[in-house]
Amino acid sequence: VNGITKLAEKAAKGESYLGRGVRVVNEFYINSLLSGIPTHVINTTSTAFKVAVNPLEKILGGALTRDLDTADEGFKQIYHLFTSLPQALNFGWKAFKQADNVLDPNVRITEDISPAISMEGKSWLAHAINWTGTIVRVPSRLLLTGDEVFKQLTYRSVLKARLSQQAYQMHPGNTPADRVARSQWVEERFKRGFDDNGKATDATALSEAQETTFTTPLDAPGRGVATQAMSAVQQLAYKVPILRQMLPFIRTPWNLITDVAVRTPGVAHWSEEFRKKLNSPDPRVRAMTKGRLASGTLLWAGAASMAMQGKITGEGPTNPKVRARWEAAGWRPYSIIIENEDGNKEYVSYRRGDPYGTFLGLVANWHEIAANLTPEENEDALAIALMGMKTLSSKTFLQGMYNVMGALQGDHKTASAFRNHIAGYAPNLLMDVATLSDDILGTDIGDTTRRLKGSPTSDEFMATQLGSLLDGFKSKIPYWGLSEDLPGRYDWITGRELEYDRGDSEWFGSISPFVRSQEEKDPVLTELRALNISFSDPSREIGPDENPYPFPKDEYEQYLRFIHKPTKNRPSLYDTLNRMFASREYRSIPPGLTALEQPGLPTRQDRVKSIVQKYKKAAQKEMLRKYPDTYGEYFTDMRERARDEVKKYAKTAAQEIVRGAKF
Numbered sequence: 096v097n098g099i100t101k102l103a104e105k106a107a108k109g110e111s112y113l114g115r116g117v118r119v120v121n122e123f124y125i126n127s128l129l130s131g132i133p134t135h136v137i138n139t140t141s142t143a144f145k146v147a148v149n150p151l152e153k154i155l156g157g158a159l160t161r162d163l164d165t166a167d168e169g170f171k172q173i174y175h176l177f178t179s180l181p182q183a184l185n186f187g188w189k190a191f192k193q194a195d196n197v198l199d200p201n202v203r204i205t206e207d208i209s210p211a212i213s214m215e216g217k218s219w220l221a222h223a224i225n226w227t228g229t230i231v232r233v234p235s236r237l238l239l240t241g242d243e244v245f246k247q248l249t250y251r252s253v254l255k256a257r258l259s260q261q262a263y264q265m266h267p268g269n270t271p272a273d274r275v276a277r278s279q280w281v282e283e284r285f286k287r288g289f290d291d292n293g294k295a296t297d298a299t300a301l302s303e304a305q306e307t308t309f310t311t312p313l314d315a316p317g318r319g320v321a322t323q324a325m326s327a328v329q330q331l332a333y334k335v336p337i338l339r340q341m342l343p344f345i346r347t348p349w350n351l352i353t354d355v356a357v358r359t360p361g362v363a364h365w366s367e368e369f370r371k372k373l374n375s376p377d378p379r380v381r382a383m384t385k386g387r388l389a390s391g392t393l394l395w396a397g398a399a400s401m402a403m404q405g406k407i408t409g410e411g412p413t414n415p416k417v418r419a420r421w422e423a424a425g426w427r428p429y430s431i432i433i434e435n436e437d438g439n440k441e442y443v444s445y446r447r448g449d450p451y452g453t454f455l456g457l458v459a460n461w462h463e464i465a466a467n468l469t470p471e472e473n474e475d476a477l478a479i480a481l482m483g484m485k486t487l488s489s490k491t492f493l494q495g496m497y498n499v500m501g502a503l504q505g506d507h508k509t510a511s512a513f514r515n516h517i518a519g520y521a522p523n524l525l526m527d528v529a530t531l532s533d534d535i536l537g538t539d540i541g542d543t544t545r546r547l548k549g550s551p552t553s554d555e556f557m558a559t560q561l562g563s564l565l566d567g568f569k570s571k572i573p574y575w576g577l578s579e580d581l582p583g584r585y586d587w588i589t590g591r592e593l594e595y596d597r598g599d600s601e602w603f604g605s606i607s608p609f610v611r612s613q614e615e616k617d618p619v620l621t622e623l624r625a626l627n628i629s630f631s632d633p634s635r636e637i638g639p640d641e642n643p644y645p646f647p648k649d650e651y652e653q654y655l656r657f658i659h660k661p662t663k664n665r666p667s668l669y670d671t672l673n674r675m676f677a678s679r680e681y682r683s684i685p686p687g688l689t690a691l692e693q694p695g696l697p698t699r700q701d702r703v704k705s706i707v708q709k710y711k712k713a714a715q716k717e718m719l720r721k722y723p724d725t726y727g728e729y730f731t732d733m734r735e736r737a738r739d740e741v742k743k744y745a746k747t748a749a750q751e752i753v754r755g756a757k758f
Contacts, residue, residue: 156385
């Protein structure tokens with residue numbers, strides 16, 4: 096921690112032109128990430144849920160510790176949440192207009208320090224730059240507004256609930272005069288909770304409001320060692336702006352993680368901060384701490400029950416090829432499974448439902464991991480760490496760091512990581528507006544067959560069906576932009592144009608973070624998923640590694656179509672697989688048969704791979720027929736190599752025969 100702090104102090108000596116330029120890029124990048132409509136929907140819903148749960152945890156904690164005062168405060172807080180709503184909305188509008196929080200100034204949800212796209216002066220250039228900065232910062236300003244509303248709600252309700260309890264001690268009677276005296280006493284002291292500018296002056300209520308909105312400062316007194324280390328990283332990122340390309344958000348995601356930790360039995364007790372609160376001389380603090388732990392226990396138990404019943408999904412297959420087949424059949428990661436009356440399954444994503452979605456994700460991943468581990472390994476701490484890493488890697492607020500880690504792995508992951516990062520500079524709002532227009536007005540400007548909102552094959556698809564590093568950026572620009580030259584996404588097994596999940600058919604579904612999708616009752620896709628079979632997307636290059644022949648984008652898409660159906664008179668790959676899956680011969684092969692169990696006998700996977708390989712070879716022949724000038728030389732080289740291999744083999748075999756005869 097001290098080492099990181101010293102680095103931050105050295106970086107704080109002054110801001111160079113380069114440093115200012117990096118901050119400008121950061122400001123545009125962060126606001127592009129935050130510009131999506133689903134981001135604001137999930138921020139509002141998750142924080143509203145957190146605000147509502149907070150007094151319920153007080154009631155639960157008060158009941159467990161038999162502290163009726165804390166339970167009563169929880170009930171009063173629920174009442175004052177409703178009475179405080181008009182004032183909270185009013186101050187939210189004020190925060191939006193002044194682009195800064197009123198109740199808790201300079202403690203913003205986006206962790207901004209100062210505007211980067213700005214210029215002093217009254218020249219036309221200064222006005223133009225300042226207006227540009229104002230427009231760019233609209234997404235972060237909207238988040239700031241929501242933050243202000245929920246902070247005001249929590250702060251006002253907590254303060255009034257506590258003052259109402261104290262007023263009964265000051266004026267315990269129940270006569271009209273006593274009620275008036277209590278009301279006046281509460282109003283007088285409630286006003287003291289704000290200074291002349293509306294800033295909070297009650298530290299206890301403010302701390303609770305910060306915790307509810309996940310904006311508690313990392314350097315706040317009493318926070319643990321790990322949080323202090325994250326605070327040092329945060330300060331370093333402020334002083335070395337380039338680090339915010341990797342970690343655009345630090346405080347909020349860390350507070351989300353600790354929010355889950357303090358509600359996890361066993362894990363919570365590792366925290367010194369938690370132990371101090373649990374043993375605090377203040378009965379209110381003890382009751383609230385036990386209430387949070389109890390609510391977390393209920394969440395863990397509920398998530399475990401859902402996982403064991405198969406009602407939730409986790410990360411799923413780690414093999415991207417197998418994962419693609421699962422998703423093609425309608426399966427979705429990090430989703431709640433709802434079985435309809437007709438027997439079809441519906442998947443509702445909880446991926447972005449933090450912090451409560453994290454409980455579901457951790458349990459679902461543990462259930463998936465444990466199914467493939469021995470009893471000894473189930474007790475291994477490494478398995479627990481793996482469970483946590485898989486869950487956290489799905490969080491969008493850590494995507495910048497995972498992009499950098501992916502870039503260091505080489506191969507196609509490097510290009511994929513850079514594409515993902517560059518794509519972040521395209522404002523998400525553009526595609527959200529386009530898809531809304533498609534759903535409401537019936538336009539076609541948000542063509543999802545050329546977008547990258549959630550590629551089933553992830554890195555592999557990025558490495559095969561997309562070419563340049565800018566394609567990820569282009570894929571997020573609507574119809575009128577740069578995306579028209581991108582290749583369409585095509586499933587060469589089913590022959591369908593692939594679209595990414597846009598949610599329900601209703602207009603709100605296209606901008607909802609809780610994506611819903613139906614499982615397909617398709618015999619081919621269902622069987623491929625059951626086989627856990629993996630297919631590599633055809634490479635963008637053919638030929639030897641030392642002299643490959645690259646596919647242009649349009650020809651690559653044609654290649655995929657040829658794999659699905661090489662000629663007009665030949666059945667498609669899908670039809671061939673469908674016929675084989677229904678055949679008596681195929682059904683006679685045991686589903687779980689492996690090559691190791693019965694050597695020499697073809698497994699179901701072998702039969703499928705053999706057919707796919709034949710169709711790929713047929714597609715190469717059709718490519719040669721359609722593009723003879725491009726691929727003629729390649730196939731000539733391949734024939735010559737094949738002849739050389741045959742001659743070499745024949746010569747070796749003849750020599751062996753001669754040696755055998757001599758012997």
